[in-house]
Amino acid sequence: MQLLAIQWNVDPVMFHIGSFAVRYYSLGFLLAFALGYYIVSRMFKREGVKTDYLDSLVVYMFLSVLVGARLGHCLFYEPGYYLTSEHWFEIVWPFSNGHFVGYQGLASHGAAIAVLVAIWLYWRHYAMNVWWLLDRLVIVIALGGAFVRLGNLFNSEIYGHATSLPWGFIFVRDGETVPKHPTQLYEALSYLVIFAACIWHYRRKKGNPRSGTIFGAWLIALWGVRLLIEFVKNDQVDFEAGMALNMGQLLSIPFILAGIAILWLSHRGTFPQGPFPKGEKVKFEDKKDKKK
Numbered sequence: 001m002q003l004l005a006i007q008w009n010v011d012p013v014m015f016h017i018g019s020f021a022v023r024y025y026s027l028g029f030l031l032a033f034a035l036g037y038y039i040v041s042r043m044f045k046r047e048g049v050k051t052d053y054l055d056s057l058v059v060y061m062f063l064s065v066l067v068g069a070r071l072g073h074c075l076f077y078e079p080g081y082y083l084t085s086e087h088w089f090e091i092v093w094p095f096s097n098g099h100f101v102g103y104q105g106l107a108s109h110g111a112a113i114a115v116l117v118a119i120w121l122y123w124r125h126y127a128m129n130v131w132w133l134l135d136r137l138v139i140v141i142a143l144g145g146a147f148v149r150l151g152n153l154f155n156s157e158i159y160g161h162a163t164s165l166p167w168g169f170i171f172v173r174d175g176e177t178v179p180k181h182p183t184q185l186y187e188a189l190s191y192l193v194i195f196a197a198c199i200w201h202y203r204r205k206k207g208n209p210r211s212g213t214i215f216g217a218w219l220i221a222l223w224g225v226r227l228l229i230e231f232v233k234n235d236q237v238d239f240e241a242g243m244a245l246n247m248g249q250l251l252s253i254p255f256i257l258a259g260i261a262i263l264w265l266s267h268r269g270t271f272p273q274g275p276f277p278k279g280e281k282v283k284f285e286d287k288k289d290k291k292k
């Protein structure tokens with residue numbers, strides 16, 4: 001007999017503004033960007049880089065996360081549904097029967113790929129040292145991931161298998177009657193630890209870690225955690241049933257391998273140091289003047 005369990009029956013909607021529902025998930029998403037902007041701006045200032053173009057970086061990141069997460073879910077998890085003449089428009093259309101319903105399905109792997117593409121475009125435009133930039137951005141991305149997973153908890157979604165552990169959650173709103181692993185909390189706490197470890201390393205190196213070290217270690221830690229937690233998480237789509245490794249795990253492996261390679265190259269001193277590539281003659285803060 002299950003004696004200890006947490007009855008989870010929280011309304012995912014914080015409040016309404018007219019017919020518009022403000023959800024904990026949406027608030028967490030916006031809060032992640034606000035805190036991320038603050039932390040990265042402090043890093044820029046600490047290292048003598050003006051924050052003039054940080055606003056454009058936020059736009060790059062915000063759009064890439066939304067577009068990438070949506071496309072990732074549709075292409076990786078439900079291509080048979082969305083890539084049809086009847087449903088393809090649902091990929092981008094967040095309304096149903098005249099009401100805003102948001103997107104029913106976002107994938108973090110898609111967001112990660114899109115963020116890398118966005119940073120590549122940003123690097124081409126502003127000529128920054130991409131490894132220097134990635135080392136700082138992934139720190140706040142880990143924090144953002146924690147907020148997103150807490151949003152999943154409030155939505156009573158993306159949880160795990162049945163468990164007899166005392167911290168099991170009974171997700172009443174999703175029709176569950178037995179405790180399940182709160183994998184949203186597992187991931188959120190893991191991402192907070194990764195965030196704290198990255199900040200500690202950054203400060204320990206006095207804002208000048210070896211280029212690529214934080215990014216490489218972050219890839220290994222974050223996607224390694226994701227791979228392990230997936231073992232106790234429910235399948236997201238039907239085709240994952242019976243797979244030795246589910247889609248989330250298969251998509252995590254390339255990121256982990258990339259992290260190992262980047263960390264190795266970083267320790268060999270392969271990547272340039274500082275915010276600007278070696279030999280860069282136009283400083284970041286001078287670009288605004290050049291465009292006038």
